Amino acid sequence: MNALLLIDIQAGFDDPVWGERNNPxxxxxxxxxxxxxxxxGLPVxxxxxxxxxxGSPLVGAGAAFKPQVAPISGETIIEKSVNSAFIGTSLHEELQRLGVTDLTICGLTTPHCVSTTTRMAANMGYGVRLVEDACAAFTANADVSFDGGPALSAAEIHRSALAHLHGEFAQVCPSSGILSEN
Incomplete structure (x- = not known):
């Protein structure tokens, strides 16, 4: 069974502190x-x-789910305080209880919580599809001054994170491919 895992699509990511963003x-x-x-009728x-x-934007009102993906009654909510949705949570147990073997993952942000959760899911034996156009990255911390190089754009950060995951930890794909499945 394939579950949809929506990661951190929260109001706090509208805060300008994160910098410029790709994929609006x-x-x-x-x-x-x-x-x-x-x-x-599949698990969400x-x-x-x-x-x-x-001072994080991901507290209080910033912790609220964005309206496009707000949970409805009966859908599982996992709360975390680290990058991986598996650490310190009941996610793995919930997936086992539901009989989930495969995950379709999307959310914010691509190089952080999405990437960490994707890597762990694959390492735990789940089949993973990562939906590239339903994820986004920001330029916060994109200054690579440690090596003298230029700052990376949000699009470059997003693409790089996806490239590191594709083939080894996940099958990166567009939403259109998933939505066209029967």
């Missing part, structure tokens, strides 16, 4: 995937990051 329609694409999963799991960092 990631939430809309995730919402379309969510409607597709709901329509098929929402992951929420509750930051423990003082």
């Amino acid at each position: 329609s990631a939430e809309e694409r995730a919402g379309v995937l969510l409607a597709h999963w709901r329509g098929r 799991i929402h992951v929420r990051h509750l930051s423990t960092t003082p």
Whole structure:
């Protein structure tokens, strides 16, 4: 069984502290995937990051799910405070309880919580599809001054994160491919 895992699609990511962003329609694409999963009666799991960092945008109102992907009654919500949705949570047990063997993953941000959760899911034996157009990256911390090189754009960060995951940890694909499946 394949579950949709929506990672950290939260209001706090609208805060300018994150810098410039790529893929402004990631939430809309995730919402379309969510409607597709709901329509098929397949498992949906929402992951929420509750930051423990003082001043983080991912607390209080910033922890709220964005309206495009708001959970409905009966859908699982996993709350975490680290990059992986598997660490310190009941995610793996919930997936086992539901009989899930495969995950379709999307969310924010590609090089952080999406990447970490994708890597762990694959290492735990789940088949993983990562939906490239339902994820996004930011330029926060993109200054690579440690090596004297130029800062990376959000698009470059996103593409690089996907390239590192594709083939080894996940099958990276567009939402259109998933939505066209019967």
